[in-house]
Amino acid sequence: MALLNARDEAEVRKQLGQMRDSVKLVVFSETLSGAAELCQQNEQLVREVAALTDKATVETLNLAIDHERAEGYGVDRVPAIVVEGGRDYGIRFYGVPSGYEFGNLIDSMIVASTGEPALSEETKTALQGLTTDIDIKVFSTPT
Numbered sequence: 001m002a003l004l005n006a007r008d009e010a011e012v013r014k015q016l017g018q019m020r021d022s023v024k025l026v027v028f029s030e031t032l033s034g035a036a037e038l039c040q041q042n043e044q045l046v047r048e049v050a051a052l053t054d055k056a057t058v059e060t061l062n063l064a065i066d067h068e069r070a071e072g073y074g075v076d077r078v079p080a081i082v083v084e085g086g087r088d089y090g091i092r093f094y095g096v097p098s099g100y101e102f103g104n105l106i107d108s109m110i111v112a113s114t115g116e117p118a119l120s121e122e123t124k125t126a127l128q129g130l131t132t133d134i135d136i137k138v139f140s141t142p143t
Helices: 005-017 036-050 065-071 101-116 121-128
Strands: 023-029 056-062 082-084 088-094
Touching: 005 036, 005 101, 023 036, 023 065, 023 101, 036 101, 056 121, 082 101, 088 101
Parallel strands: 023 056
Antiparallel strands: 023 082, 082 088
């Protein structure tokens, strides 16, 4: 059974029309963990989204088997999605991006495909003044 209905597919297809270059969605899963069902749902969602544009590909990896690749991406839990454009911008999703997080997945694909975040010039200027790397983590819950 599909996770996206026809109306959602049409809207996502429209949004993904903003993509300029290709993106790769790297999905980390495990079939023998307590998160197996969520991993399966996550992979299905990513495949449904990627099918709505010719500019997205999906690569599925097993966290336990592909541990070197996971380490390279800094992924240490499942389900996980890496959104990679012309380079790895460090965009990661843990858990199934549903609800409000789903829009962020679509936005991150667009940003990764263009390499240009939707930021004001003032914000871009302020960020250029940073002298060290910053690790930003956003946590979301429906409750």
